[in-house]
Amino acid sequence: MASMSSGDESLRLCVFDLRRGQTEGQELDKILFFHPPELDVSTQLSVTGLSEGLITFTRLFSPEAACEVIEAERHSHVFFEAETDIWMVMVVEKNKDTGAIWRIDALRGMLKEVHSLFVMFHGSVRALLEKEPTGGLTRAQLYPFITDYLSTFQKRSRSEDWCCDLFVGKKLQLPNFRETTLSERGTVQMLTLARDTALEVQSLVQVLDSCAGNLQCHSMILFQDLLVSTTLSPDDTTNLFTFAVMRLTSQALLSSDASSWSYLRKGTGSSETSSTSGSIDSQHHVIRPLQNDKWKKGKDGFLVTDVWGLETGGSPDSAIPIVWLQQRQERVYLLAYQYKSLTLLLLLPTTAVLNGGLSVSAVKHQVIEQASLRIMKIEEKISRGWGGENAYHVKGYRYLVVDTDLEVSRASPSGKVATLAKESLLALNKLREEVDLEKSRAKRQERDLEICIRAKNNAWVIARVSRDKELYMALEKASDTLLDATDAVGRFSNW
């Protein structure tokens, strides 16, 4: 444990494959990813070994769903079976004093999210392992991917007080109860449009679709960090939306500009995993889609990146990002166009480009020619009609509404949530934890609960869950009665 000198001791995250390293002495082969990388091998093995043991044990009683979480005195172990026999385990330190209070479902949400994103860019882990059975390629891709993903949270602490020392800044800060209580990872936030604007947008979507000729292509439009339109399935939408908000939207580009230093991995390279992955980098074509500061807006309005290579090397289309759409089971080129706050994602099937003689530059040209004027107009129209970041604030309430079927959520703006007392948030966080538990137990049909609790600070914390919708709310008006609280529920949920 002496080697755990870095500031990352509060978090461990590993990915391992139960099908690998079955014989004694080969255990290390199981591990596909470990964070922090500099942790010595024996500690890595003890974490994965313990996890595997727990999984095997709990499977005896519940073959379908093995263990989900282990709460130790100082740590929580969060389990997520990303693919069959491929597990992700996150170990977080609990500390009430530093605010390290977690909601397990929120942490599991991160595991789900990073896995979904990985699959979107690289395909499933299992497929990668089958393609290259030594696991070298998988490790080489997983390592920078998850590290880049985690750096998003590192980034957050950095940009808040960004003149601080790099090493302090490098400390990971996972989203704690302040961020996760009134938000839901893995959902999309929609922009509510007026009907006439919606028609304009839909008309634009059709123009975009037609830019690739007769080819069926997909598109997604975002305004700032809100979804305006999509033609993708909810799962694909959520993944691409998450990625866009992380790296592509005007705000994502802006924040990467504001801190225009490039992220340098500070790994010492002492541990075996990192040194292997380091040496593998040269063997495999490693792509780091989540790498920060890699997207820039080109002169023509399209976003460019060198993550997928440089345009000079090989065919002109080789440098274009490619993502995998789950629903359609096809690989598509990702083109991103940006005008002010509006970000448009265009997805072209790669097969059509490779075989059908469709050229990406021709499509770009079509977009500029046919759609740029409309894009401008729509941006203007939406901007004019938008109420700003507090547009969805409802005075007196701090709320989160989730539609679990549509994977859509809406919440009070984070700036407003931050004004809640810590006690209220903690109480609501606790309530959510209970609800999460209840949800996993109840059959879908019977999911129907409404809980109003008066917290110690006299705030009302409320949860209402039905078959397909969830509402969480905090009311801090001390004079409110239970009747007022249930009234509020009625106003927010007409189901």
Added chain:
Amino acid sequence: MSSRPSSSQTSVGSGALSHAYIQHPSLRCNVPESRGLFYDDANRLLICVTSSQVFSWETATFNPDVSPSVDSIPEGPILSIRCSLGKKVIAVQRSDCEIQFFHRETKQTLTHKCKAGSESILGFFWSDSPLCDLAVVKTSGMDLFACDSAMNLRLVETKKVNVNWYIYTHESRLVLLASGLQCKTITGFQLSTAGVVRLPKFEMTLATTESNSKPIISPGDVHLITVYGRIYCLQVDMEAMLLHTYRFYRDAVVQQGSLPIYSSKLSVSVVDNLLLVHQIDAKVVIIYDLFVDSRAPVSAPLPLLWRGYQGSDTSSQQENEGTESSTSSENIVMYEDAWTFLVPDLILDQTNKAISASSSDRSSLLEFLQRRKLEANKAKQLCLGIARTLILERRPATQVTQAIDVLVTAYSYSVKAGIYKELKNEKTTATTPTNDGASPDNERGRASGSSIDEEEEVEMNLPSGSADEQQESQLSSPAISPDELYKFVFASVEEAMVEESDYLVAIITEFLRSISAEKLKVDLNIYVMTVRLLAHSKRFAELSLFTTNKIIEPSKEVALQLLESGGQNLRVRKLGLDMLRQLSLHHEYISSLVQDGYYLEALRYAQKRKVTSVRSSLFLEAAFASNDMQHLAAILRVLSELIPGFKETSEYYTFHGLLNETSSSVAV
């Protein structure tokens, strides 16, 4: 102004294609010893004179068999002849200094003379301006007279201008007086009901060449036409081979550009606000629509043809000069030397179909059709047909969109202008038109579109209902309401396009955008249809956006369609459920929930909203079917509270019994 309509004997190839047709049979005036034919454009009379008699045919309502009215006048030369606007008085110009007036009822006569030698009479016309009843144009200017019922002429005003020649049309109420050596200085007066307006003097454009350094404009080179309520003057510039157009405004005359000329002889007609330029040497007619800024012709040049001409039987109207016929070519039919084209009234009609077949830009074609007044219903049917065809031919969406925009804008405009009147419902229930190639020969009895011997007929492959046709034919505007567009375009192509629903949805979206921009409403069935199409192509993401953004307006019908289409997709079904709930259609909402197996949720909802209309057995049977006795018991209890007297029903008894039975058996 002498005007001699004529025609000739010809044989026409039946397969010949043309935009413009002359109506057959034509009006015949077989008057022995005819001394001349005149056309009185103010009264739309065709006048044929003999030495002592005047035969006049009404042409306002065209009927080839109409018999002329006959008046006797004293013998003498006749330079021109016109009836007063009440047709009470016949005025005859006898010489360049004498006009005689004959009262048809009182047989009174009056002779008006000008100062012989110093001036001569060029012509005269009647006016309905409040200031004067008669205008006499002389070389020294124009005299305006008032004329009372007793035929007393009183000079009201004199406009002093040197005049070489003049032209006048009653349609425009405009007289143009030409002066100068080249006759290109034009002074215009409009004798309208608002009074006499003097237009600014203007010069016509004339190119000069070495061979002809001072060309002179003759009255035959200048034509006054009225299209879309605007007055234009067309002037032939033979040296430049251009037809210049001038538009008259109240206080200005503005040259509007020029049309090319392909013939050394040229004439013009106006049909339904379209300019027909007859290139006489080339024996073709070119159609222009002056409404659009473009000076491009509406259609390719095609010859003028006879419509309904049977065969070889010989000529029509007697006409001194034009009796010889040309049968040189099958297609080239017309344009005898003797023909005179009467500007406002020589009416030819285009066949819209021929234009639609030869015009490539559909949206400007639709714009063009939407401006047609003469055959509003046919234009309308054609527009619908074109829109349908555009979609069925799978034209690029942008093109179809443009076309639909045109129709929607035209409708919106005509509603605002009050032209469009919604017809009664029975009309819209008329059969959906189909391209069955029905006979074009219906509708002879049109009110307008008459002419002397040249008449029009519209050929359409569009069908026509029977009785409705009459009613529809009286439409004053070809505008098409969104509901009609839905019924006759979208709904009628749905079946054929179901495999290309993406395309159809794209067009419907643009249509909705277009009507939303014009703040119009449309039959909500279009939303039902959109749901069906989107669900068919499995575009659930968009279906969801369409619904949440209210592009698809919520209604019970839409919700039920969502539920039906949601058979394939739970999310879609959910959209339908949400819509029912938002519309507070409690009964439907609860029934659908039970149907989906969410009977507890349904009952909770019913309890909360105090809905008792849903059959209680629905809940009970659902719970019983799921074999959950706890639920069954709970439901029985809730229903007993919800529905007064429920405990007395046989239903309660039955299920209560079942419950006891099961629980006791469990206990055992």
